[in-house]
Amino acid sequence: MSNAQEKKRIALFGSTGSIGTQALDVIRSHANLFEVEILTAQSNDSLLIEQALEFTPNAVVIGDEEKFEKVKNALSPKGIKVFAGIDALEEVADFDTYDIMLAAIVGFAGLTPTLKAVSKGKIVALANKETLVVAGDIVMKTALENRAPVIPVDSEHSAVFQCLLGEARNPIEKVILTASGGPFLGKKPNFLVNVKRDHALQHPNWSMGAKISVDSATLMNKGLEMIEARWLFNLRPDQIDVIIHPQSIIHSMVMFEDGSIKAQMGFPDMKLPIQYALGFPQRIQNDFPRFNFKKFNELTFEEPDYKTFRNLVLAIEAMQKGGNMPCVLNAANEIAVWAFLKNRIGFLDITAVVEKTLEKITFIQQPTLDDYFESDGEARNFAASLLRM
Numbered sequence: 001m002s003n004a005q006e007k008k009r010i011a012l013f014g015s016t017g018s019i020g021t022q023a024l025d026v027i028r029s030h031a032n033l034f035e036v037e038i039l040t041a042q043s044n045d046s047l048l049i050e051q052a053l054e055f056t057p058n059a060v061v062i063g064d065e066e067k068f069e070k071v072k073n074a075l076s077p078k079g080i081k082v083f084a085g086i087d088a089l090e091e092v093a094d095f096d097t098y099d100i101m102l103a104a105i106v107g108f109a110g111l112t113p114t115l116k117a118v119s120k121g122k123i124v125a126l127a128n129k130e131t132l133v134v135a136g137d138i139v140m141k142t143a144l145e146n147r148a149p150v151i152p153v154d155s156e157h158s159a160v161f162q163c164l165l166g167e168a169r170n171p172i173e174k175v176i177l178t179a180s181g182g183p184f185l186g187k188k189p190n191f192l193v194n195v196k197r198d199h200a201l202q203h204p205n206w207s208m209g210a211k212i213s214v215d216s217a218t219l220m221n222k223g224l225e226m227i228e229a230r231w232l233f234n235l236r237p238d239q240i241d242v243i244i245h246p247q248s249i250i251h252s253m254v255m256f257e258d259g260s261i262k263a264q265m266g267f268p269d270m271k272l273p274i275q276y277a278l279g280f281p282q283r284i285q286n287d288f289p290r291f292n293f294k295k296f297n298e299l300t301f302e303e304p305d306y307k308t309f310r311n312l313v314l315a316i317e318a319m320q321k322g323g324n325m326p327c328v329l330n331a332a333n334e335i336a337v338w339a340f341l342k343n344r345i346g347f348l349d350i351t352a353v354v355e356k357t358l359e360k361i362t363f364i365q366q367p368t369l370d371d372y373f374e375s376d377g378e379a380r381n382f383a384a385s386l387l388r389m
């Protein structure tokens, strides 16, 4: 890339979110390296318009069809193509005119466009972990068949990915995912039963979208990340460990067969893994604050409290059982977190909804993509039926 100045063309799916806006900060700071080809958003039409006017993509998608006219009126005169609705995501993912998809939609909705990108052999910078939780086997197999590199953006997985560079011939003994523990580290059920939305949204180390913030508070996020790691790095479930590391300086580790451990470290700032994934294999110079060992007196580690944060156990069980169970877990969790964010259920009810849904939905050992869609729908319907509690 050095002399040619061929800019990488980015398709940013979920541009109005926490990852999306931070990705645009990275792109803005490195306008010599990147340009924006596609932007998509679900409902925040004003921000999408503002972003499109600044970055002049070829096309945008607004998910909410009621907002199509407004977005079209604002952007068509600038020569920007405007699409609306759920099917449009897959349509623009099919464009030949981008180099890298940054998959930063939250939840199951990210699966279809991401699958389209890997089936076209595109580079995918993957933030949308739910895609791999739901259908990781199919997504990674499709990526492999089409030589589509999947570069993780999730900080733990970016860390593992970086630890694995140069180790292609060396088998992994274990991957150790670090977890901050979230805002309720050390709390017990008698406290958690009264926790409300605003409390759960205050994460100590990271500022993130609402859904992943709740998932971090329940530790479901770490369970989803174990499943994500399994597919990204082709691991057995028993090769993935979780350790609580409240300072979030070590982003994750890999232990090799000689017992040697590699860690990737730095201040917690999602811009770093985002920029790494977009720039890969090149590291891009920046002026982010540098971690200084002399000023940081301790890094600590502890075992997760599996008795209190039972979502993590449910996720591990779903991973071990395999088949459609992680997909069911994810769907029930999306519904339960949505209900919690609307103050319809309590914090501990999230676990109850997920657990009951996992018990209810029929197990499928080797699901097809259609099976995953069906399991997702069934699990959502059942979880929603439990919300009248």
Ligand code: NAD
Residues within 6 Å of the ligand: 013, 014, 015, 016, 017, 018, 019, 020, 040, 041, 042, 043, 044, 063, 103, 104, 105, 106, 107, 109, 127, 128, 129, 130, 153, 154, 155, 206, 207, 208, 209, 210, 211, 212, 270
């Ligand atoms: P967010 O809620 O802030 O943003 C989500 C984006 O997806 C928005 O642009 C929104 O318009 C779009 N979107 C939401 N629902 C949609 C739908 N049904 N169809 C199409 N688009 C839709 O979320 P976020 O925190 O940016 O997280 C995005 C993804 O990245 C998640 O999968 C999350 O787990 C993962 N991730 C986030 C962080 C973080 O720091 N925020 C860190 C690691 C991984």
Ligand code: MG
Residues within 6 Å of the ligand: 154, 155, 156, 225
């Ligand atoms: Mg993470």
